[in-house]
Every structure is written in structure tokens, then in C-alpha cells.
Amino acid sequence: MNIYWDAEKYKQDFMFVPEYGAAVLDLLDAAPGARVVDLGCGNGALTRQLADRGYRVLGVDAAPEQLALARQTYPDLTFAEGNALDFALAEPADAVFSNAVLHWIDADKQQAMLDHIATQLRPGGLFVCEFGGKGCAETVHAELERRFAAHGLHYRRTFYFPTIGEYAPMLEKAGFRVEYATLFDRPTRQNGPHGLADWIRMFDTAPFAGVDPALAGAIIAETEDALRPVLWQGDAWYVDYVRIRFKLRKL
Numbered sequence: 102m103n104i105y106w107d108a109e110k111y112k113q114d115f116m117f118v119p120e121y122g123a124a125v126l127d128l129l130d131a132a133p134g135a136r137v138v139d140l141g142c143g144n145g146a147l148t149r150q151l152a153d154r155g156y157r158v159l160g161v162d163a164a165p166e167q168l169a170l171a172r173q174t175y176p177d178l179t180f181a182e183g184n185a186l187d188f189a190l191a192e193p194a195d196a197v198f199s200n201a202v203l204h205w206i207d208a209d210k211q212q213a214m215l216d217h218i219a220t221q222l223r224p225g226g227l228f229v230c231e232f233g234g235k236g237c238a239e240t241v242h243a244e245l246e247r248r249f250a251a252h253g254l255h256y257r258r259t260f261y262f263p264t265i266g267e268y269a270p271m272l273e274k275a276g277f278r279v280e281y282a283t284l285f286d287r288p289t290r291q292n293g294p295h296g297l298a299d300w301i302r303m304f305d306t307a308p309f310a311g312v313d314p315a316l317a318g319a320i321i322a323e324t325e326d327a328l329r330p331v332l333w334q335g336d337a338w339y340v341d342y343v344r345i346r347f348k349l350r351k352l
Contacts (some may be wrong), residue, residue, distance in 0.1 A: 113214060121287070121344075123233045125200055126150060128281060128348045129240050135195035138221070140185055141202030145171030148178055150200060161188045185214045193223040197230075204233035208261045215275035224352045234284045235264045235347030241301070241340060243306065248320045259307040265345065272349055281348035288339040296338035297325055 126147070131137060133155035142160030144167050151158040162168050162210040163184035178290045181214050183189070185206055197218055206214050218228060242258060249256035265282045272279055291300050298321050302312070332338055 114168060114176060121200075121289070123147065123150060125229060125346060126198070128229045128346070129154075129196055129198055129227060131156065131227055132197045136192075137196045137198055138188070138190065138194045139220070140188065140197050140199040141205075142171060142180065143167045145175045145178060147198070147200060149175050149178070151328065152178055152230070156196075159190075174273075186215075186217055188221065191219050194221055194226060195223060196227040197222060199228075199230040203230060203233055203295055204237070204260045204262055206261060207259075211261060211263075212271050212274065215277070219275045219277065219351055224351055226351045228349040229347070230349075231344055231346040233260060233262045234343040235262050235267075236341075237262045238340050238346070239325070239343075240328065240331060241297070241305075244322070244324050245301070245305070248323050248327070249308065250314065251323075252320065254312065257308045259284070262343070263345065268345065268347075272347065276352050277349040278352055279347060281352055282346070283344045284343065286335075287342045287344050289342045290340040291338040291340060295325070297328065297340070298322070300340055322348065 106263065112236055117137070129137070129151075135156050137151055137156040137158045139145075139151055139158055139160045142148045142162045143164075145160055158178065159325040160171055160178060160180040161183045162180070163182065167181060167182050168182055168216065178184050181188070183184075185202065188270035203214070237247070237260070242256075246258075263285050265294075269282060291297060293299065301321055301324070309320075312320075332340065
């Protein structure tokens, strides 16, 4: 994941990510005391909830700045640096849990990632995940694409947002049985009067790499103006999230 996380800003304005992720925890029905990996644990908020449910949990994340905050906030929990493609466990886990992570992995690395996750699970182990699905934040990405083009720039789409039909065969190829799958809209409220701009600056940094900061600011302001009639609802910005959610079992 080619992104630097402002961990404190994330904690201040984007805690909806782990808050929504709490619903995914209910799909994880491993036995109490099971060894669970929180893959892409971020600041550890869901790692804490997993531990509170009686699991022996390890939080894994590729972002040192997020891990530093997680360790500071939850000193009684165990965290390790690693990413979805190469994290390694001393012994296979009973379950892997992942929220809002897999869409950050490049499309051409998805199969290798799923294959690797399977190697870190015992036979019969669970893999429960949620991430961005087909059409996630498309209103924002499409408008940014238009704004970039108007300034003679190319807007790079770096996220991977699949359908169930696209992703399930990849999961099966990796050795998983799909026990539950759903794709659903979840318009997501942003904090503050500039919540859309803050969302772009937090999550959509790759297309702006190398763009003059003044021009980047102008593009974001133009995007706000264009999308206010669409995504400003009542007293807040709402980004048009689409989520995909799976419960899987390793064969």
C-alpha cells in the first residue's frame, strides 16, 4: 500500500472505519480462545474488540505510524508489522479477520495475496473480511477524473473494487469455500463542512503524487463544488461507499 497514514487525523475524523467494521465481527464465530489475526489492524480499535470477545489476537499492519498508535493505545495487545502479501505466523491461525484493507492491494497481486492468506490458516480456519466493492465512491472518483482531465492530467485509479462474481472464483482458487457473500451500498457520513476534501486527502493520495500542491487544492475545491448538489445531504457530506463482505472457510 503506497500511502502514508496520518494516524492522529485518522483517529480524529475517520473512526467510522472501525465502527462499521464492528458489524463484520459478528461473522467471526471461531471458538473462544481461537488464534485470530487482525490483518490491517490500523490503530487497533477492532483488535481490541476481538480480544474482548475472548480471542487470542495478533494485530498486523504495514503502516508503522498506525502500529505506533495501536501499541500506545492498547499496550496489553500484540501487534506486528507486515502486509497481506507476506505476513508470517509462527503457527497457522484459526481465523483471519480483515476490515477495509483488501481494496488497497493492486489487482494483479490479489490472487497471490489470497493464496498467501490461505497458507497462514489451519485447515477449516475462517477468513472473514469486508472491503470496497464494485462502484465504491464512484461518484467521487469519476468527478476527480473529470477535474484532472480538465487540467490536462491523468487520474490514476489505484483501488481494487470487485464484484462477488469476480472475487469468489479467486477465493475458491486459493482454497476457500465461500460460506457468505454480500455486496451492498453504504453511504458514509464524513465529519465537518469539508468532509469530502478531508476524505480525498486521507484516502485518495496516489493520484495527486507529483501534482503541484496549489493545483491539487484547486482540483479538490472544484470537486467539492461539483458534488455538493449530489453528496451534501442535510448537514454533512456522504461518500457513496459500496462494500463487499465474505465469510470463508479454508478447505
